[in-house]
Amino acid sequence: MPGKIVLCRCEDVTLADVEHSVSRGYRDIEEVKRYTGFGTGPCQGKECLAVVALQLARITQQDPGAIPPFTSRPPLAPTPLKLLARDPGAHRFPDETEGDG
Amino acid sequence: MQAGIEDEEDESRADASGEIKLPATLEGLLGRVPEQAEIAIVGGGVIGLAIAYYLAKRGLENVVVLERGYLAEGASGRNGGGVRQQWSTEINIRLMQESVELCRRFAVDLGVNVWFRQGGYLFLARNAKEVARLEKNIALQNRCGVATRMLEPKKALDIVPELDLAGIVGASYNPSDGILFPWPFLWGYARQAAAYGVRIFTQTPVGGLEPMAGGGYVVHTPRGAVRARRVINACGAWSPKLAELIGVQVPTWPIRHEICSSEPLKPFLRPMVSELASGLYCSQSMRGEIVGGVSLPGHASTYNMGSTLEFLATYARRLVKLMPVLGDIKILRQWAGPYDQSPDGNPILGPAPGHPDFFLACGFVGHGFMMAPIIGKLYAEWLTGEQPHEIFGRSSLARFADGSGAQHEKEDFNIG
Numbered sequence: 001m002p003g004k005i006v007l008c009r010c011e012d013v014t015l016a017d018v019e020h021s022v023s024r025g026y027r028d029i030e031e032v033k034r035y036t037g038f039g040t041g042p043c044q045g046k047e048c049l050a051v052v053a054l055q056l057a058r059i060t061q062q063d064p065g066a067i068p069p070f071t072s073r074p075p076l077a078p079t080p081l082k083l084l085a086r087d088p089g090a091h092r093f094p095d096e097t098e099g100d101g
Numbered sequence: 102m103q104a105g106i107e108d109e110e111d112e113s114r115a116d117a118s119g120e121i122k123l124p125a126t127l128e129g130l131l132g133r134v135p136e137q138a139e140i141a142i143v144g145g146g147v148i149g150l151a152i153a154y155y156l157a158k159r160g161l162e163n164v165v166v167l168e169r170g171y172l173a174e175g176a177s178g179r180n181g182g183g184v185r186q187q188w189s190t191e192i193n194i195r196l197m198q199e200s201v202e203l204c205r206r207f208a209v210d211l212g213v214n215v216w217f218r219q220g221g222y223l224f225l226a227r228n229a230k231e232v233a234r235l236e237k238n239i240a241l242q243n244r245c246g247v248a249t250r251m252l253e254p255k256k257a258l259d260i261v262p263e264l265d266l267a268g269i270v271g272a273s274y275n276p277s278d279g280i281l282f283p284w285p286f287l288w289g290y291a292r293q294a295a296a297y298g299v300r301i302f303t304q305t306p307v308g309g310l311e312p313m314a315g316g317g318y319v320v321h322t323p324r325g326a327v328r329a330r331r332v333i334n335a336c337g338a339w340s341p342k343l344a345e346l347i348g349v350q351v352p353t354w355p356i357r358h359e360i361c362s363s364e365p366l367k368p369f370l371r372p373m374v375s376e377l378a379s380g381l382y383c384s385q386s387m388r389g390e391i392v393g394g395v396s397l398p399g400h401a402s403t404y405n406m407g408s409t410l411e412f413l414a415t416y417a418r419r420l421v422k423l424m425p426v427l428g429d430i431k432i433l434r435q436w437a438g439p440y441d442q443s444p445d446g447n448p449i450l451g452p453a454p455g456h457p458d459f460f461l462a463c464g465f466v467g468h469g470f471m472m473a474p475i476i477g478k479l480y481a482e483w484l485t486g487e488q489p490h491e492i493f494g495r496s497s498l499a500r501f502a503d504g505s506g507a508q509h510e511k512e513d514f515n516i517g
Contacts, residue, residue: 034178071436073408
């Protein structure tokens, strides 16, 4: 079932989506990420990046080693706001008094 | 539905197998730049692509766009997608009224889904001084025909019931402000510009600008040299570097602004919410993610676009304080983009003094994206023979040397 081969399960990006991206000229892995949305879900590329890179190498007839991973973004894993809010490194604005929260 | 990808025009080009065959928007990576161009636009961000689109739409031929990396690699692909008319100067309010109208028509005019959604902008004040600032702006916005109104804190709950009103003393709200998804906005301009004949080259850094005897420049790139009658510098935060190639000093500098995105949630948040005290802002995209940022102190010049825990902790602290219900949502990723900071907060447009074929389109201080539709249109009209709009006269680079900028009000409502 060509076109229904899912490469990115978080964002439902298929092989056909990647091929479409390349056909429009968006063939850098950073462009493919933006054009298809692959790697922007909860796994942030941990499951799909290598799979997409391999298919991109095949479609664009490049050596897989020539395709670098897209820029990885913190945090390492999805992190709740309330945990981050307790980090002592947060900047305090003038309307905040010491010690509140 | 994915933004940007499918539309009716695409469907009509599907072949019998249902496969969509379309010409590439971008030039191949092995192609050479043309030998001649009427206008070479340097920078494949939203400003450069908007100008390219409107130039070509108005019939100008031989326009090329030269992008150092990939489209949207700079600030155009890294911003929060806010489009507002709540500004402090009349010219910005009036320009943004026109930009909002162009955004409303974008999907129809450009044939791409940019997820533009007018859920309004809600600015929150935590002291009387901030209220006075909002009230002053609202009076001006109302005179321009923008329906911004001041709200009692309790009335803000009608718009965002999840707010914690502790410490909030007032709010301004304009229902016709909105948000969009930045990436497909660029693809839309790029594709339609290409359809009108603009040639767009990515991975094509400009390494030299060589003035020609009769005017114009030989623009040197790794894909060859293009002899351009005029050059437009639309490099955003990198504009000073391009200008340096011909010895022009552009007094803007890059400031890192960080931003982050959460896991997707069921739609609940209509407006962009922002508080003046911290520069906190957040909105919910059509994908359901909460996208937002906060203003950290420090305006050092840097091209470092790394991410910091300080930003994430500060954003989390302010957002959870303002909307405690969001404490359990998870941040998926953070990134950063450069503001192209100008000394007076206003953009720099028009030819560089003494260099009549070298045009600037920079210094937008973090709001170039929302300004791009109207600036692109006005710039193209000017370069194809129309009288220049008032914005060009007051935005010249010369104002920093001759002091003429002092007669115009400074925009002071660059939030976030």
